[in-house]
Amino acid sequence: MFNFLKLKAHTTASATAPVAPHGMVTEVAPKRIRGWAVGRSSDGTPLEVVVKAGEIELGRARATSELSQEQFEESEALESAKAFEIIWPEPRSHLTLEVVFAESGIPLLGSPRHLGAAPWNPPDSDFADLSEIPDDDVVPPLDRTECDESALTEDQLLWRRQGYLILDNFMPSDLVESYAEARWRLLPKVHGWNSAVPYMHVPEALALCTYAPLAAKLEELISEPMGLHLNLTSWVSTQRNWHQDDYLNPETLNSYYAAVWIALDDIHPDSGPFEYVPGSHRWPVMRREKIRSLMPPYLRHGGWPKYSEPLVVAACEKEIARRRAETRQFIAKKGDVLIWHGRLLHRGTAPRNPTLQRRAMIAHYSAIDRRPRFPAAKQADGGGWYFPVNQQLF
Numbered sequence: 454m455f456n457f458l459k460l461k462a463h464t465t466a467s468a469t470a471p472v473a474p475h476g477m478v479t480e481v482a483p484k485r486i487r488g489w490a491v492g493r494s495s496d497g498t499p500l501e502v503v504v505k506a507g508e509i510e511l512g513r514a515r516a517t518s519e520l521s522q523e524q525f526e527e528s529e530a531l532e533s534a535k536a537f538e539i540i541w542p543e544p545r546s547h548l549t550l551e552v553v554f555a556e557s558g559i560p561l562l563g564s565p566r567h568l569g570a571a572p573w574n575p576p577d578s579d580f581a582d583l584s585e586i587p588d589d590d591v592v593p594p595l596d597r598t599e600c601d602e603s604a605l606t607e608d609q610l611l612w613r614r615q616g617y618l619i620l621d622n623f624m625p626s627d628l629v630e631s632y633a634e635a636r637w638r639l640l641p642k643v644h645g646w647n648s649a650v651p652y653m654h655v656p657e658a659l660a661l662c663t664y665a666p667l668a669a670k671l672e673e674l675i676s677e678p679m680g681l682h683l684n685l686t687s688w689v690s691t692q693r694n695w696h697q698d699d700y701l702n703p704e705t706l707n708s709y710y711a712a713v714w715i716a717l718d719d720i721h722p723d724s725g726p727f728e729y730v731p732g733s734h735r736w737p738v739m740r741r742e743k744i745r746s747l748m749p750p751y752l753r754h755g756g757w758p759k760y761s762e763p764l765v766v767a768a769c770e771k772e773i774a775r776r777r778a779e780t781r782q783f784i785a786k787k788g789d790v791l792i793w794h795g796r797l798l799h800r801g802t803a804p805r806n807p808t809l810q811r812r813a814m815i816a817h818y819s820a821i822d823r824r825p826r827f828p829a830a831k832q833a834d835g836g837g838w839y840f841p842v843n844q845q846l847f
């Protein structure tokens with residue numbers, strides 16, 4: 454069976470390439486491999502991704518990109534990286550597949566990246582080492598020290614105090630059901646699309662995430678119109694352990710950001726629910742550069758968020774214990790919504806029963822005027838905004 458399939462990936466930083474070839478394999482099936490890749494050689498020759506089984510070449514694809522080195526180091530760059538899919542005719546199993554980046558047909562050999570566990574031992578760090586308190590004038594009004602609480606709506610006050618908002622039975626069942634039906638019709642498996650922007654391809658996803666009352670609620674909390682730019686569509690927990698989303702964002706964004714967890718079905722407590730620390734949005738904010746500076750340079754490429762996990766999780770666990778902070782789980786009913794703050798500590802828990810599905814749509818939003826690297830936001834028919842990011846569905 455294909456479980457035995459082993460995978461090796463080789464990429465390298467070529468001395469001549471202005472953008473180091475770099476990629477990630479996101480899916481391996483007996484007859485197909487998918488992932489994304491960026492890279493460009495000095496003479497403009499497109500880099501290729503070659504999949505080999507021993508000496509046999511199974512297929513190749515181009516990894517072209519116009520990204521600069523600076524953009525490449527930004528996690529955002531991943532969102533515009535070129536996806537590849539290589540298909541071969543015969544199912545392959547019991548073998549080692551090798552993914553090689555090549556320049557003008559010559560393989561570039563280097564250290565394996567992006568597959569397997571993080572190859573480093575993070576230093577023992579405290580939350581304080583990785584975070585800072587942002588100035589009042591860079592954060593949204595509801596996060597500022599000075600705030601006239603008597604002028605706030607009930608939901609604004611809850612947001613200010615606890616950093617999340619639960620809206621029971623908020624989504625209309627026709628929007629929920631149309632999306633759930635489309636999701637399963639187009640992708641009949643629990644793992645979701647790897648692409649960051651299914652909403653660009655699945656109208657039902659866009660309609661759900663740009664539902665006008667949801668857009669209005671996001672704007673009520675952040676005080677600026679919010680644009681959709683990321684969907685997580687798995688019907689199982691991401692199992693992404695404790696973090697604040699803000700550390701993955703450009704530092705200039707400063708919580709002009711929110712994410713939304715929409716239950717497409719009743720959520721079973723054993724299915725790996727979303728878990729969070731009420732009030733942790735008032736803790737200092739973890740900063741990407743503080744974290745990256747503690748990582749070895751060879752891991753500070755576009756894939757750094759994955760490798761930063763052990764460091765981030767250990768610091769968060771220590772901080773939760775030190776503050777004796779309470780944690781809560783979102784055991785939602787179909788149509789319930791949880792909106793969380795960019796600084797709220799949260800995680801997708803490990804399921805106690807991995808055979809259970811956890812049907813959700815997760816959507817992330819940024820203030821439409823604060824993502825200069827994204828294409829200008831557009832307003833959907835439903836009312837809400839989205840960033841029309843051009844990336845294929847995979």
Ligand SMILES: O=C(O)CCC(=O)C(=O)O
Nearest residue numbers: 690691692727800801815
């Ligand atoms: O799996 C989950 O519920 C957590 C997802 C998450 O951390 C996120 O979407 O930012």
Ligand SMILES: [Fe+2]
Nearest residue numbers: 696697698799
């Ligand atoms: Fe998150």
